Amino acid sequence: MPKTPPSKKPSNPYYTGPVSDHFDGTHFFNPEGEAPLGFRELMRWQFGGGRTPWPKRVPCPFPPAKPDDRVDGGDLRVTMVGHATLLIQVAGLNILTDPVWSPRVSPFAFAGPKRVVEPGIRFDDLPPIDIVLVTHNHYDHLDLATLKRLHKAHGPHIITPLGNDTIIRRAIPVAKISAVDWGDQLSFRDGVTVDCEPCHHWSARGTRDRRMALWAAFVISTPAGKIYHIGDTGFHGGINYRAAHEKHGPFRLANLPIGAYEPRWFMKAQHQNPAEAVKGMRLCNAAYVAGHHFATIRLTNEGIEEPVAALEKALRKQGVAPERFRALRAGEVFDVPPV
Template sequence: MPQTPPSRKPRNPYHTGPVSDHFDGTYFFNPGGIVPAGFREFLRWQFGGGRVAWPKVAPSPFPPAKPDDRVDGDGLRVTMVGHASLLIQVAGLNILTDPVWSPRTSPFSFAGPKRVVGPGIAFDDLPPIDIVLVTHNHYDHLDLATLRRLHEEHGPHIVTPLGNDTIIHRVIPEAKISDMDWGDQISFWDDVTIDCEPCHHWSARGTRDRRMALWSAFVITTPAGKIYHIGDTGFHDGINYRTVAEKHGSFRLANLPIGAYEPRWLMKGQHQNPEEAVRGMQLCNAAYVAGHHFATVQLTNEGIEDPIRALAVALEQEGVDAERFHALRAGEVFDVPAV
């Protein structure tokens, strides 16, 4: 009788490259980390109850911002668009992170998580965008409709981890993209660099491409100071925070996620909670933090204001001045003090 052929890993449609300490030739992974939950755990969560209802509309206390064209000298300004979309203005550069202007963070226009607050900057009020950082390919971070519009109107340089360039190029073939592995560095002008650094997360655009594109954090080094940007991460015992501090020293600003963390048994490996974000701030030697990834779209169980309340408790318990950790609402502008 014919033998059953040996099982084979599926082909990775996004990236081919050498095996490394976080890539096995098909799948990316977190070394020594937590494997993403499977379908059974997903069903347990979906039917387990405990989700706090969000309002359908939750206007920001801040009006939509109208940014200046450039911020030069020692200035460092961060403006919240919403969720993980931030406008960073520093050293004469305008940098957008994980830009999403679509009404839903979903593969569908008619279903999926819907934003409860409009973008904190109207798209037409954006200054000239030079660089776009895309940290990974989940729909609340990689929005192809927004990237296409940015390409057409601004032509930015897109920086993203391995494999995500393929996803973007399929829709925007002419886009200028730098794909980066953990540990890579690229330069902009003579005095601005971007390093691609590890974070503890995962990736997927559908049901059959889980962990086939890389996820990352970024370190932006400028004459005005260093910025540590994380789109999503599990705390991972603080390992990545300690490592980035050993490599880069300290940061004028860290952009850290503080939402989408309940229930902990499911979310611990992918989303840190506010208490862990405060510990991360301390471990990476950040003078100031812009908190994000909350109060825009409901992805998990906690209430819309729960991250803010939990953050206040964590800051008090750790003895950290609340003025150092700004949880930004849509339209809010944070001029980061000089260090």
Template sequence: MRKAGNPYYSGPVSDHFDGVRFFNPGGNMPRGFADLLRWQFGGGRAKWPGRYDSPFLQATPDLTVDGDRLRVTMVGHATLLIQVGGVNILTDPVWSHRASPFALFGPHRRNPPGILMDDLPPIDIVLVTHNHYDHLDLDTLSALNDEHAPHVITPLGNDTIIRRAVPDAEISVLDWGDRIDLDDGVVIHAEPCHHWSARRSRDRRMALWAAFVIETPAGKIYHVGDTGFHEGINYRAARAKHGTFRLANLPFGCYEPRWFMESHHQNPEEAVMGMIACGAAHVAGHHWGTFRLTDEGIEEPLQALEAALEKAGIEQARFRPLRPGEVFNVPLSSVAQE
């Protein structure tokens, strides 16, 4: 039974749940409505083109990837197909035209998905990091369930939202620090990130947000859907608990204006700092170039990322800003972890 006031979750008070709402320990709350209006009507938003087509063709993935191989294919925004150890994993799947509760209003795609839904291999696992509309899309989850019946793994409270649209979905719900052991030597851990949640104006922070660590026979993957840098606290904690990573999937777009976004969306320089802090040999960069959610120009994240990597002395090839349809065969790296 859910506690009155929270339509999604009821559970014991913890260091990140006050009995009704979740929060970032030692962190910042999302800004309020007055600041939202100040941002929206303050000007400074760069113009985006109506279309921003990827130079890559829509991909047709192999059915499986096994052995020591690890492959990531960009669908768009935060939707990635991870293929490793014979398992196919989708992150925050969104195939809809808009990241919005409305069919005719809200941010729309500037490029088509990098994989047609009909061309997906059998999907075993879906990871949903939090409930913002650019990460949790009920139409997509319903279609995936009809075709693939994947095992959905998500933080506390998001299962309630998903079940309203997909009542027969197989869902596992994790708190920060929880794990689930799957077949084929794959383990999924839910870990903290500095973010927030909302589907509408009155349900802020009533479902949890999380990053995921994916243990596989081919190495460890650190997947972050959305986060503020938060002084690198969560990055260092992930490394202390799990060791270094063969791959980190890190957001590096949707970050301006900083006065509004800094607490919850890291910028490219911070993403590079996060790469170093968690000890990732390689990074698949996401959360840019598909939905215009913030003020920066569509290619500004690329330019800022290049400068940040050069400043840090990191080879550009180690941090790949993926475009729809792009396939990243992640090397078995001997690069020393910073």
């Protein structure tokens, strides 16, 4: 009988590079971690009920912010745009994280998760944007329409983990992009550096590219202090928080996600809950935290205000003063106290 030909290994459309401790030649993975659950589990969640209704629209709790052009000296200011989009102003640099101004986070303009609150900064009121950090390629973090607008208006330096540069470059061929691996560092003016560090997550833009682009957290080191920014992560036993502290800590500020965590059986490996975020704050030794990834776009089962209530409970239980961990609302400005 003829031999069965060996199965062909799927090709990676985004990245080609050497095998590493988190890349097998085709897929990226979390060392000693968990892969995302599969289609059967996804259907079990989607049709299992238990979703708390969200309002269709929520008024912006703060007036739209109009940021200063620059923040210098020892000052550090964070303004919440919404979800995982924050404007970080420090050391004369303006840094945007996972910028999304689009009404939906979806491959389709007519369907998919829709924001319920307007961006906390009007796009035309943005100061000059120097750096954009894109943590991974899920649609609520990598929004090509917004990146095109930013490139046209500001021409920022986009920093993103391996493979995501290919996605962005296809849409914006002349964009200035640096693709970074875990452990890489980029240097900017006045002693500012950006390090790419691990987080426990995954990636996909469709059904056939799962884990083919890398995900990451970032550490921004400045004369005004260090900032630890995580777009999405599972708690993963606190491993990455401990490692960040050992390598970079302490931090003046950590930007930590606190939403999109229910049901736990499905979300635990990819989205930490508020209690885990407080544990992470303590493990990485962050003096202050800006909580994000909540009350903007409905992605999971919990109600719109449940993350804030759960955070307040976790702060009391773990003995952390509430002014040190602020769940930022759209338009809210946080002038981070000096340490």
